[in-house]
Amino acid sequence: MTHPGVPLRVVSYNIHGQRDDTAALAAVIREAAPDVVIVQEGPRRFRWREKSATLAASFGLVVAAGGLPALGNLLLTSLRVRVVDTRCRRFPLTPGRHLRGAAYADCRVGTSAWFTVAGSHLSTDAAERPGQAELFRRDVAAAPYPVIAAADLNEEPGGPAWTTVARGLTDAAVAVDRGERFTYSCADPRRRIDALFVDPRITVIDYDVVDTPLTRRASDHFPVLVDLLLPAAG
Template identity: 25%
Template sequence: MVRKLAVLVAALTLLTGVTPAVADGNAPPVPLRVATYNIHAGAGHDNVFDLDRTETTLRALDADVIGLQEVDVHWSERSQWRDLVSELAQRLGMRAGFAPIYDFDPLRAGEPRRQYGLAVLSKAPILEVQNHNLTRLSTQDPGAGPTPMPGFLEAVVQAKGARLHFYVTHLDYRADPSLRRTEVDETLKILADDPAGANQVLVGDLNAEPQAAELARLWPAMTDAWTAAPITTGNPLTYPAATPVKRIDYITVSDGVGVLRAEVPASPALLAASDHRPVVADLALARGSEVHP
Protein backbone atom coordinates (compact mmCIF):
# COMPACT_ATOMS: atom_id res chain seq x y z
CA MET A 1 0.00 0.00 0.00
CA VAL A 2 2.89 2.39 0.77
CA ARG A 3 4.33 1.82 -2.68
CA LYS A 4 0.89 2.26 -4.27
CA LEU A 5 0.41 5.55 -2.43
CA ALA A 6 3.84 6.78 -3.52
CA VAL A 7 3.03 5.93 -7.13
CA LEU A 8 -0.26 7.81 -6.94
CA VAL A 9 1.30 10.89 -5.39
CA ALA A 10 4.10 10.83 -7.95
CA ALA A 11 1.57 10.54 -10.76
CA LEU A 12 -0.40 13.51 -9.48
CA THR A 13 2.81 15.51 -9.15
CA LEU A 14 3.74 14.67 -12.72
CA LEU A 15 0.30 15.67 -14.00
CA THR A 16 -0.05 18.92 -12.08
CA GLY A 17 3.53 19.96 -11.51
CA VAL A 18 3.02 20.18 -7.73
CA THR A 19 2.90 17.71 -4.92
CA PRO A 20 -0.75 17.32 -3.88
CA ALA A 21 -1.67 19.30 -0.79
CA VAL A 22 -5.20 18.74 0.45
CA ALA A 23 -7.60 19.89 3.11
CA ASP A 24 -5.97 17.79 5.85
CA GLY A 25 -2.72 19.75 6.07
CA ASN A 26 -0.07 18.44 3.72
CA ALA A 27 -1.20 14.83 3.92
CA PRO A 28 -1.08 12.97 0.62
CA PRO A 29 -4.32 11.90 -1.07
CA VAL A 30 -5.89 8.56 -0.31
CA PRO A 31 -5.45 5.97 -3.08
CA LEU A 32 -8.60 4.08 -3.97
CA ARG A 33 -9.38 1.62 -6.74
CA VAL A 34 -13.04 1.60 -7.75
CA ALA A 35 -14.97 -0.48 -10.25
CA THR A 36 -18.38 -0.82 -11.84
CA TYR A 37 -19.88 -4.02 -13.19
CA ASN A 38 -23.29 -4.96 -14.54
CA ILE A 39 -23.34 -8.60 -13.41
CA HIS A 40 -26.41 -9.64 -15.43
CA ALA A 41 -27.88 -11.37 -12.36
CA GLY A 42 -24.90 -13.74 -12.26
CA ALA A 43 -25.38 -15.01 -15.81
CA GLY A 44 -22.73 -14.74 -18.50
CA HIS A 45 -23.25 -13.69 -22.09
CA ASP A 46 -24.17 -17.35 -22.59
CA ASN A 47 -27.13 -16.74 -20.20
CA VAL A 48 -25.88 -19.48 -17.89
CA PHE A 49 -25.99 -18.60 -14.19
CA ASP A 50 -22.56 -19.15 -12.65
CA LEU A 51 -21.71 -17.09 -9.57
CA ASP A 52 -18.22 -18.58 -9.49
CA ARG A 53 -17.47 -16.70 -12.72
CA THR A 54 -18.82 -13.49 -11.23
CA GLU A 55 -16.68 -13.95 -8.13
CA THR A 56 -13.56 -14.66 -10.21
CA THR A 57 -14.05 -11.49 -12.23
CA LEU A 58 -14.69 -9.30 -9.19
CA ARG A 59 -11.68 -10.73 -7.37
CA ALA A 60 -9.46 -10.06 -10.38
CA LEU A 61 -10.47 -6.39 -10.41
CA ASP A 62 -8.80 -5.98 -6.99
CA ALA A 63 -10.98 -2.93 -6.31
CA ASP A 64 -11.57 -1.30 -2.93
CA VAL A 65 -15.15 -0.25 -3.77
CA ILE A 66 -17.32 -1.86 -6.46
CA GLY A 67 -20.71 -0.80 -7.79
CA LEU A 68 -22.91 -3.60 -9.15
CA GLN A 69 -25.99 -3.43 -11.35
CA GLU A 70 -28.64 -6.09 -12.12
CA VAL A 71 -28.31 -7.82 -8.76
CA ASP A 72 -30.82 -10.45 -7.61
CA VAL A 73 -31.70 -11.13 -3.98
CA HIS A 74 -34.00 -14.18 -3.76
CA TRP A 75 -35.49 -12.91 -7.02
CA SER A 76 -36.26 -15.96 -9.16
CA GLU A 77 -35.12 -19.27 -10.55
CA ARG A 78 -32.75 -17.49 -12.96
CA SER A 79 -30.35 -16.93 -10.04
CA GLN A 80 -31.46 -20.00 -8.10
CA TRP A 81 -33.38 -17.81 -5.60
CA ARG A 82 -30.04 -16.88 -4.01
CA ASP A 83 -28.97 -13.67 -2.26
CA LEU A 84 -26.21 -12.53 -4.62
CA VAL A 85 -25.29 -9.50 -2.51
CA SER A 86 -24.59 -11.45 0.66
CA GLU A 87 -22.91 -14.32 -1.16
CA LEU A 88 -20.51 -12.14 -3.12
CA ALA A 89 -19.68 -10.04 -0.06
CA GLN A 90 -18.93 -13.15 1.99
CA ARG A 91 -16.82 -14.76 -0.73
CA LEU A 92 -14.78 -11.61 -1.29
CA GLY A 93 -14.52 -10.60 2.36
CA MET A 94 -16.13 -7.21 1.68
CA ARG A 95 -18.86 -5.13 3.25
CA ALA A 96 -22.07 -4.69 1.28
CA GLY A 97 -24.98 -2.36 0.74
CA PHE A 98 -28.08 -2.94 -1.38
CA ALA A 99 -30.64 -0.64 -3.02
CA PRO A 100 -33.57 -2.56 -4.49
CA ILE A 101 -35.48 -1.25 -7.48
CA TYR A 102 -38.12 -3.94 -6.98
CA ASP A 103 -39.10 -5.35 -3.60
CA PHE A 104 -41.92 -7.90 -3.77
CA ASP A 105 -43.62 -10.29 -1.39
CA PRO A 106 -42.39 -13.88 -1.64
CA LEU A 107 -44.28 -16.38 -3.74
CA ARG A 108 -44.84 -18.52 -0.65
CA ALA A 109 -45.40 -17.35 2.92
CA GLY A 110 -42.33 -17.46 5.12
CA GLU A 111 -39.81 -17.18 2.30
CA PRO A 112 -37.55 -14.12 1.84
CA ARG A 113 -38.74 -11.10 -0.09
CA ARG A 114 -37.96 -11.01 -3.80
CA GLN A 115 -35.65 -8.11 -4.62
CA TYR A 116 -33.68 -6.81 -7.59
CA GLY A 117 -31.47 -3.75 -7.84
CA LEU A 118 -28.05 -2.24 -7.23
CA ALA A 119 -25.29 -3.06 -4.77
CA VAL A 120 -22.00 -1.78 -3.42
CA LEU A 121 -19.14 -3.93 -2.16
CA SER A 122 -16.43 -2.23 -0.11
CA LYS A 123 -13.24 -3.18 1.69
CA ALA A 124 -13.56 0.05 3.68
CA PRO A 125 -16.31 0.69 6.24
CA ILE A 126 -19.69 1.73 4.85
CA LEU A 127 -21.09 4.41 7.15
CA GLU A 128 -24.47 4.86 5.50
CA VAL A 129 -26.53 3.58 2.55
CA GLN A 130 -29.41 5.48 0.98
CA ASN A 131 -31.77 4.34 -1.76
CA HIS A 132 -32.77 7.42 -3.75
CA ASN A 133 -35.65 7.62 -6.21
CA LEU A 134 -35.35 8.22 -9.93
CA THR A 135 -38.16 8.40 -12.46
CA ARG A 136 -38.58 4.98 -14.05
CA LEU A 137 -40.80 2.87 -16.25
CA SER A 138 -41.41 -0.38 -14.43
CA THR A 139 -40.48 -3.59 -16.24
CA GLN A 140 -42.78 -5.46 -13.83
CA ASP A 141 -45.88 -3.34 -14.50
CA PRO A 142 -45.87 -2.50 -18.22
CA GLY A 143 -49.08 -0.49 -17.93
CA ALA A 144 -47.66 1.99 -15.45
CA GLY A 145 -46.30 5.30 -16.68
CA PRO A 146 -43.11 7.03 -15.56
CA THR A 147 -43.07 7.31 -11.79
CA PRO A 148 -40.50 7.90 -9.02
CA MET A 149 -39.03 4.55 -8.03
CA PRO A 150 -36.12 3.50 -5.80
CA GLY A 151 -32.88 2.08 -7.09
CA PHE A 152 -30.24 4.83 -7.02
CA LEU A 153 -27.70 3.78 -4.40
CA GLU A 154 -25.59 6.15 -2.34
CA ALA A 155 -23.00 4.70 0.04
CA VAL A 156 -20.91 6.89 2.33
CA VAL A 157 -17.58 5.09 2.62
CA GLN A 158 -14.78 5.90 5.06
CA ALA A 159 -11.65 5.14 3.04
CA LYS A 160 -8.92 5.71 5.64
CA GLY A 161 -8.51 9.49 5.88
CA ALA A 162 -11.03 10.30 3.15
CA ARG A 163 -14.81 10.17 3.11
CA LEU A 164 -16.41 9.15 -0.17
CA HIS A 165 -19.97 9.48 -1.46
CA PHE A 166 -20.17 6.51 -3.82
CA TYR A 167 -23.20 6.35 -6.12
CA VAL A 168 -24.36 3.38 -8.20
CA THR A 169 -26.93 3.85 -10.94
CA HIS A 170 -28.61 2.10 -13.85
CA LEU A 171 -30.38 4.40 -16.27
CA ASP A 172 -33.31 3.48 -18.51
CA TYR A 173 -32.45 1.15 -21.39
CA ARG A 174 -35.11 2.14 -23.92
CA ALA A 175 -34.28 3.77 -27.25
CA ASP A 176 -36.19 6.95 -26.38
CA PRO A 177 -33.65 9.13 -24.49
CA SER A 178 -36.22 11.34 -22.73
CA LEU A 179 -36.42 9.24 -19.57
CA ARG A 180 -32.63 9.04 -19.27
CA ARG A 181 -32.51 12.85 -19.61
CA THR A 182 -34.94 13.15 -16.70
CA GLU A 183 -32.92 10.65 -14.66
CA VAL A 184 -29.72 12.63 -15.27
CA ASP A 185 -31.40 15.83 -14.09
CA GLU A 186 -32.63 14.05 -10.94
CA THR A 187 -29.18 12.60 -10.36
CA LEU A 188 -27.59 16.04 -10.45
CA LYS A 189 -30.04 17.33 -7.85
CA ILE A 190 -29.17 14.44 -5.51
CA LEU A 191 -25.43 14.97 -5.98
CA ALA A 192 -25.87 18.67 -5.21
CA ASP A 193 -27.19 17.80 -1.73
CA ASP A 194 -23.80 16.50 -0.59
CA PRO A 195 -21.59 18.70 1.62
CA ALA A 196 -19.38 21.22 -0.15
CA GLY A 197 -16.13 19.68 -1.33
CA ALA A 198 -17.34 16.11 -0.98
CA ASN A 199 -15.48 13.34 -2.79
CA GLN A 200 -18.12 11.98 -5.17
CA VAL A 201 -17.87 8.95 -7.46
CA LEU A 202 -20.82 7.99 -9.66
CA VAL A 203 -20.62 4.63 -11.43
CA GLY A 204 -22.98 2.49 -13.40
CA ASP A 205 -24.65 1.42 -16.59
CA LEU A 206 -25.92 4.64 -18.19
CA ASN A 207 -27.29 2.90 -21.29
CA ALA A 208 -25.98 5.75 -23.45
CA GLU A 209 -22.68 6.56 -25.10
CA PRO A 210 -20.58 9.55 -23.99
CA GLN A 211 -21.72 11.84 -26.80
CA ALA A 212 -25.42 11.15 -26.23
CA ALA A 213 -27.43 14.34 -25.78
CA GLU A 214 -29.17 13.04 -22.67
CA LEU A 215 -25.80 12.80 -20.86
CA ALA A 216 -24.67 16.31 -21.80
CA ARG A 217 -25.83 17.90 -18.53
CA LEU A 218 -23.87 15.31 -16.51
CA TRP A 219 -20.41 16.19 -17.81
CA PRO A 220 -20.05 19.71 -16.38
CA ALA A 221 -20.66 18.25 -12.92
CA MET A 222 -18.86 14.89 -13.18
CA THR A 223 -15.72 13.91 -15.08
CA ASP A 224 -15.58 10.72 -17.13
CA ALA A 225 -12.66 8.79 -15.61
CA TRP A 226 -11.76 7.16 -18.91
CA THR A 227 -11.21 10.48 -20.67
CA ALA A 228 -9.46 12.04 -17.65
CA ALA A 229 -7.02 9.21 -16.94
CA PRO A 230 -3.46 9.76 -18.18
CA ILE A 231 -3.09 5.99 -18.43
CA THR A 232 -5.77 3.76 -19.94
CA THR A 233 -5.68 0.03 -20.57
CA GLY A 234 -7.93 -1.94 -22.90
CA ASN A 235 -10.70 -0.98 -25.25
CA PRO A 236 -13.13 1.52 -23.66
CA LEU A 237 -16.16 -0.24 -25.20
CA THR A 238 -18.11 -2.29 -22.66
CA TYR A 239 -21.16 -3.84 -24.33
CA PRO A 240 -21.74 -6.56 -25.35
CA ALA A 241 -18.92 -8.22 -23.47
CA ALA A 242 -17.76 -10.68 -26.11
CA THR A 243 -17.51 -8.17 -28.98
CA PRO A 244 -18.28 -4.72 -27.60
CA VAL A 245 -19.56 -1.96 -29.87
CA LYS A 246 -20.78 0.57 -27.25
CA ARG A 247 -19.36 2.37 -24.24
CA ILE A 248 -22.26 2.54 -21.80
CA ASP A 249 -20.59 1.66 -18.45
CA TYR A 250 -18.82 4.48 -16.60
CA ILE A 251 -16.86 5.65 -13.63
CA THR A 252 -17.26 9.41 -13.11
CA VAL A 253 -15.76 11.67 -10.44
CA SER A 254 -16.37 15.11 -8.97
CA ASP A 255 -13.88 17.97 -8.89
CA GLY A 256 -11.02 17.28 -6.51
CA VAL A 257 -10.94 13.53 -7.12
CA GLY A 258 -7.80 12.62 -9.03
CA VAL A 259 -7.95 10.02 -11.80
CA LEU A 260 -4.68 8.22 -12.39
CA ARG A 261 -5.57 5.18 -14.44
CA ALA A 262 -8.60 3.56 -16.04
CA GLU A 263 -9.04 0.08 -17.45
CA VAL A 264 -11.62 -2.05 -19.20
CA PRO A 265 -10.30 -5.58 -18.60
CA ALA A 266 -10.15 -7.69 -21.74
CA SER A 267 -8.86 -11.00 -20.41
CA PRO A 268 -10.86 -13.84 -21.99
CA ALA A 269 -11.20 -15.40 -18.56
CA LEU A 270 -13.08 -12.32 -17.34
CA LEU A 271 -15.40 -11.79 -20.29
CA ALA A 272 -17.69 -14.79 -19.83
CA ALA A 273 -19.23 -13.77 -16.52
CA SER A 274 -21.67 -11.13 -17.83
CA ASP A 275 -22.97 -9.47 -20.97
CA HIS A 276 -21.09 -6.29 -19.91
CA ARG A 277 -17.40 -5.66 -19.32
CA PRO A 278 -16.34 -4.13 -16.00
CA VAL A 279 -14.59 -0.77 -15.70
CA VAL A 280 -11.84 -0.03 -13.16
CA ALA A 281 -10.17 3.23 -12.16
CA ASP A 282 -7.39 4.19 -9.75
CA LEU A 283 -8.32 7.40 -7.94
CA ALA A 284 -6.82 9.77 -5.39
CA LEU A 285 -9.20 11.21 -2.81
CA ALA A 286 -8.65 14.42 -0.85
CA ARG A 287 -8.51 13.96 2.92
CA GLY A 288 -10.89 15.90 5.13
CA SER A 289 -12.51 17.45 2.07
CA GLU A 290 -16.11 17.86 3.23
CA VAL A 291 -17.44 21.10 4.64
CA HIS A 292 -20.64 20.42 6.59
CA PRO A 293 -23.22 23.18 6.99
Protein backbone atom coordinates in the same frame (compact mmCIF):
# COMPACT_ATOMS: atom_id res chain seq x y z
CA MET B 1 0.65 21.65 5.72
CA THR B 2 -0.33 19.47 2.76
CA HIS B 3 -1.95 16.09 3.27
CA PRO B 4 -1.21 13.20 0.88
CA GLY B 5 -4.04 11.60 -1.06
CA VAL B 6 -5.46 8.23 -0.09
CA PRO B 7 -5.59 5.51 -2.77
CA LEU B 8 -8.88 3.81 -3.58
CA ARG B 9 -9.59 1.11 -6.16
CA VAL B 10 -13.12 1.03 -7.61
CA VAL B 11 -14.89 -1.37 -9.98
CA SER B 12 -18.16 -0.58 -11.74
CA TYR B 13 -19.79 -3.68 -13.19
CA ASN B 14 -23.09 -4.65 -14.77
CA ILE B 15 -23.18 -8.33 -13.77
CA HIS B 16 -26.12 -9.27 -16.04
CA GLY B 17 -28.24 -10.55 -13.18
CA GLN B 18 -25.62 -13.27 -12.46
CA ARG B 19 -26.92 -15.15 -15.49
CA ASP B 20 -23.47 -16.01 -16.82
CA ASP B 21 -20.45 -17.78 -15.29
CA THR B 22 -20.63 -16.86 -11.59
CA ALA B 23 -17.31 -18.52 -10.76
CA ALA B 24 -15.63 -16.38 -13.42
CA LEU B 25 -17.45 -13.32 -12.05
CA ALA B 26 -16.08 -13.94 -8.55
CA ALA B 27 -12.60 -14.57 -9.92
CA VAL B 28 -12.66 -11.29 -11.87
CA ILE B 29 -13.42 -9.25 -8.76
CA ARG B 30 -11.05 -11.11 -6.46
CA GLU B 31 -8.24 -10.64 -8.98
CA ALA B 32 -8.96 -6.91 -9.19
CA ALA B 33 -8.94 -6.59 -5.36
CA PRO B 34 -11.10 -3.43 -5.24
CA ASP B 35 -12.06 -1.35 -2.23
CA VAL B 36 -15.49 -0.56 -3.72
CA VAL B 37 -17.64 -2.35 -6.28
CA ILE B 38 -20.60 -0.55 -7.84
CA VAL B 39 -22.91 -3.24 -9.19
CA GLN B 40 -25.68 -2.93 -11.74
CA GLU B 41 -28.21 -5.75 -12.20
CA GLY B 42 -27.57 -7.15 -8.73
CA PRO B 43 -30.14 -9.08 -6.67
CA ARG B 44 -33.46 -7.25 -6.44
CA ARG B 45 -36.19 -9.84 -5.98
CA PHE B 46 -36.94 -12.86 -3.76
CA ARG B 47 -34.34 -13.35 -0.97
CA TRP B 48 -32.40 -10.38 -2.29
CA ARG B 49 -30.65 -9.72 1.04
CA GLU B 50 -29.30 -13.26 1.24
CA LYS B 51 -28.34 -13.26 -2.43
CA SER B 52 -26.58 -9.89 -2.10
CA ALA B 53 -24.62 -11.12 0.93
CA THR B 54 -23.65 -14.30 -0.93
CA LEU B 55 -22.52 -12.30 -3.95
CA ALA B 56 -20.46 -9.97 -1.75
CA ALA B 57 -18.87 -12.91 0.07
CA SER B 58 -17.91 -14.52 -3.25
CA PHE B 59 -16.03 -11.29 -4.02
CA GLY B 60 -14.43 -11.10 -0.57
CA LEU B 61 -16.47 -7.97 0.20
CA VAL B 62 -19.47 -6.87 2.27
CA VAL B 63 -22.76 -5.20 1.33
CA ALA B 64 -22.83 -1.44 1.92
CA ALA B 65 -26.12 -0.38 0.34
CA GLY B 66 -28.69 -1.07 -2.36
CA GLY B 67 -30.42 -4.21 -3.53
CA LEU B 68 -34.21 -4.17 -3.79
CA PRO B 69 -34.59 -0.59 -2.42
CA ALA B 70 -32.33 0.60 -5.27
CA LEU B 71 -33.80 -1.84 -7.80
CA GLY B 72 -30.69 -3.95 -8.31
CA ASN B 73 -28.04 -1.28 -7.84
CA LEU B 74 -25.71 -2.62 -5.16
CA LEU B 75 -22.70 -1.07 -3.41
CA LEU B 76 -20.07 -3.42 -1.98
CA THR B 77 -16.96 -2.52 0.00
CA SER B 78 -13.87 -4.06 1.49
CA LEU B 79 -13.33 -3.92 5.24
CA ARG B 80 -10.89 -1.07 4.60
CA VAL B 81 -13.87 1.19 3.89
CA ARG B 82 -16.14 2.36 6.70
CA VAL B 83 -19.71 3.09 5.57
CA VAL B 84 -21.33 5.82 7.69
CA ASP B 85 -24.63 6.48 5.88
CA THR B 86 -26.67 5.04 3.01
CA ARG B 87 -29.74 5.91 0.99
CA CYS B 88 -31.60 4.62 -2.06
CA ARG B 89 -33.81 6.15 -4.74
CA ARG B 90 -36.43 4.73 -7.08
CA PHE B 91 -37.02 6.68 -10.27
CA PRO B 92 -40.63 7.36 -11.28
CA LEU B 93 -42.14 4.44 -13.16
CA THR B 94 -43.10 4.86 -16.79
CA PRO B 95 -45.96 2.40 -17.49
CA GLY B 96 -44.74 -0.61 -19.39
CA ARG B 97 -41.08 -0.03 -18.48
CA HIS B 98 -38.75 -1.59 -15.92
CA LEU B 99 -38.34 0.09 -12.55
CA ARG B 100 -34.96 1.83 -12.16
CA GLY B 101 -33.17 3.40 -9.22
CA ALA B 102 -29.91 4.34 -7.55
CA ALA B 103 -27.88 3.62 -4.41
CA TYR B 104 -25.65 5.96 -2.38
CA ALA B 105 -23.21 5.49 0.50
CA ASP B 106 -21.14 8.00 2.46
CA CYS B 107 -17.82 6.40 3.32
CA ARG B 108 -14.49 6.94 5.00
CA VAL B 109 -11.05 5.43 4.52
CA GLY B 110 -8.77 5.85 7.48
CA THR B 111 -9.42 8.96 9.53
CA SER B 112 -9.21 11.66 6.88
CA ALA B 113 -10.50 10.54 3.45
CA TRP B 114 -14.27 10.90 3.06
CA PHE B 115 -16.22 10.21 -0.11
CA THR B 116 -19.71 9.43 -1.40
CA VAL B 117 -20.19 6.52 -3.80
CA ALA B 118 -23.21 6.51 -6.11
CA GLY B 119 -24.45 3.84 -8.49
CA SER B 120 -27.30 3.66 -10.99
CA HIS B 121 -28.58 1.95 -14.13
CA LEU B 122 -30.60 4.12 -16.49
CA SER B 123 -33.37 3.05 -18.83
CA THR B 124 -32.89 1.60 -22.30
CA ASP B 125 -35.64 4.01 -23.41
CA ALA B 126 -34.17 7.21 -24.88
CA ALA B 127 -37.26 9.19 -23.85
CA GLU B 128 -37.08 8.02 -20.23
CA ARG B 129 -33.32 8.31 -19.61
CA PRO B 130 -32.94 12.11 -19.41
CA GLY B 131 -35.37 12.46 -16.50
CA GLN B 132 -33.64 9.66 -14.60
CA ALA B 133 -30.26 11.22 -15.34
CA GLU B 134 -31.41 14.55 -13.91
CA LEU B 135 -32.60 12.93 -10.66
CA PHE B 136 -29.32 11.03 -10.34
CA ARG B 137 -27.33 14.21 -11.03
CA ARG B 138 -29.25 16.13 -8.37
CA ASP B 139 -28.52 13.45 -5.79
CA VAL B 140 -24.84 13.42 -6.73
CA ALA B 141 -24.66 17.23 -6.56
CA ALA B 142 -26.17 17.15 -3.06
CA ALA B 143 -23.70 14.57 -1.73
CA PRO B 144 -21.83 15.69 1.40
CA TYR B 145 -18.41 14.45 0.26
CA PRO B 146 -16.40 14.18 -2.98
CA VAL B 147 -18.37 11.85 -5.23
CA ILE B 148 -17.54 8.70 -7.15
CA ALA B 149 -20.54 8.10 -9.43
CA ALA B 150 -20.81 5.08 -11.71
CA ALA B 151 -23.65 3.86 -13.88
CA ASP B 152 -24.70 1.81 -16.84
CA LEU B 153 -26.12 4.80 -18.69
CA ASN B 154 -27.37 2.79 -21.69
CA GLU B 155 -26.05 5.67 -23.73
CA GLU B 156 -22.72 6.75 -25.18
CA PRO B 157 -20.74 9.94 -24.46
CA GLY B 158 -22.40 13.04 -25.89
CA GLY B 159 -25.93 11.77 -25.37
CA PRO B 160 -28.32 13.89 -23.28
CA ALA B 161 -28.40 11.60 -20.23
CA TRP B 162 -24.62 11.10 -20.27
CA THR B 163 -24.08 14.86 -20.55
CA THR B 164 -26.43 15.51 -17.63
CA VAL B 165 -24.76 13.03 -15.28
CA ALA B 166 -21.27 14.17 -16.29
CA ARG B 167 -21.94 17.85 -15.52
CA GLY B 168 -19.34 19.18 -13.09
CA LEU B 169 -17.57 15.82 -12.82
CA THR B 170 -14.49 14.22 -14.35
CA ASP B 171 -14.95 11.30 -16.75
CA ALA B 172 -12.35 8.84 -15.44
CA ALA B 173 -11.74 7.36 -18.90
CA VAL B 174 -11.11 10.72 -20.51
CA ALA B 175 -8.88 11.83 -17.62
CA VAL B 176 -6.28 9.25 -18.58
CA ASP B 177 -6.97 9.23 -22.34
CA ARG B 178 -8.85 5.90 -22.41
CA GLY B 179 -12.15 7.16 -23.76
CA GLU B 180 -11.95 4.84 -26.76
CA ARG B 181 -12.26 1.70 -24.62
CA PHE B 182 -15.65 0.02 -25.16
CA THR B 183 -17.57 -1.58 -22.29
CA TYR B 184 -20.41 -3.35 -24.13
CA SER B 185 -20.99 -5.96 -25.30
CA CYS B 186 -18.42 -8.60 -24.44
CA ALA B 187 -19.49 -10.56 -27.53
CA ASP B 188 -19.12 -7.55 -29.83
CA PRO B 189 -17.62 -4.52 -28.05
CA ARG B 190 -18.73 -1.39 -29.89
CA ARG B 191 -20.12 0.97 -27.23
CA ARG B 192 -18.94 2.78 -24.08
CA ILE B 193 -22.15 2.89 -22.05
CA ASP B 194 -20.69 2.14 -18.59
CA ALA B 195 -19.32 5.32 -17.05
CA LEU B 196 -17.43 6.30 -13.93
CA PHE B 197 -17.25 9.98 -12.96
CA VAL B 198 -15.48 11.60 -10.03
CA ASP B 199 -15.46 14.92 -8.24
CA PRO B 200 -12.65 17.13 -9.61
CA ARG B 201 -11.01 16.96 -6.16
CA ILE B 202 -10.41 13.23 -6.73
CA THR B 203 -7.40 12.32 -8.88
CA VAL B 204 -7.73 9.57 -11.49
CA ILE B 205 -4.53 7.51 -11.42
CA ASP B 206 -5.51 4.75 -13.84
CA TYR B 207 -8.53 3.44 -15.76
CA ASP B 208 -9.09 0.14 -17.51
CA VAL B 209 -11.88 -1.79 -19.19
CA VAL B 210 -10.91 -5.32 -18.23
CA ASP B 211 -11.12 -7.54 -21.31
CA THR B 212 -9.91 -11.05 -20.49
CA PRO B 213 -11.18 -14.61 -21.09
CA LEU B 214 -12.66 -14.48 -17.57
CA THR B 215 -14.54 -11.22 -18.09
CA ARG B 216 -15.94 -12.50 -21.38
CA ARG B 217 -17.48 -15.42 -19.47
CA ALA B 218 -18.59 -13.46 -16.40
CA SER B 219 -21.13 -11.00 -17.88
CA ASP B 220 -22.29 -9.30 -21.07
CA HIS B 221 -20.55 -6.07 -19.93
CA PHE B 222 -16.86 -5.60 -19.24
CA PRO B 223 -15.96 -4.29 -15.77
CA VAL B 224 -14.55 -0.79 -15.43
CA LEU B 225 -11.54 -0.68 -13.06
CA VAL B 226 -10.33 2.68 -11.77
CA ASP B 227 -7.56 3.65 -9.37
CA LEU B 228 -8.19 6.93 -7.59
CA LEU B 229 -6.50 9.22 -5.11
CA LEU B 230 -8.90 10.69 -2.57
CA PRO B 231 -8.25 14.07 -1.02
CA ALA B 232 -7.29 13.80 2.62
CA ALA B 233 -8.95 16.28 4.95
CA GLY B 234 -6.82 18.49 7.17
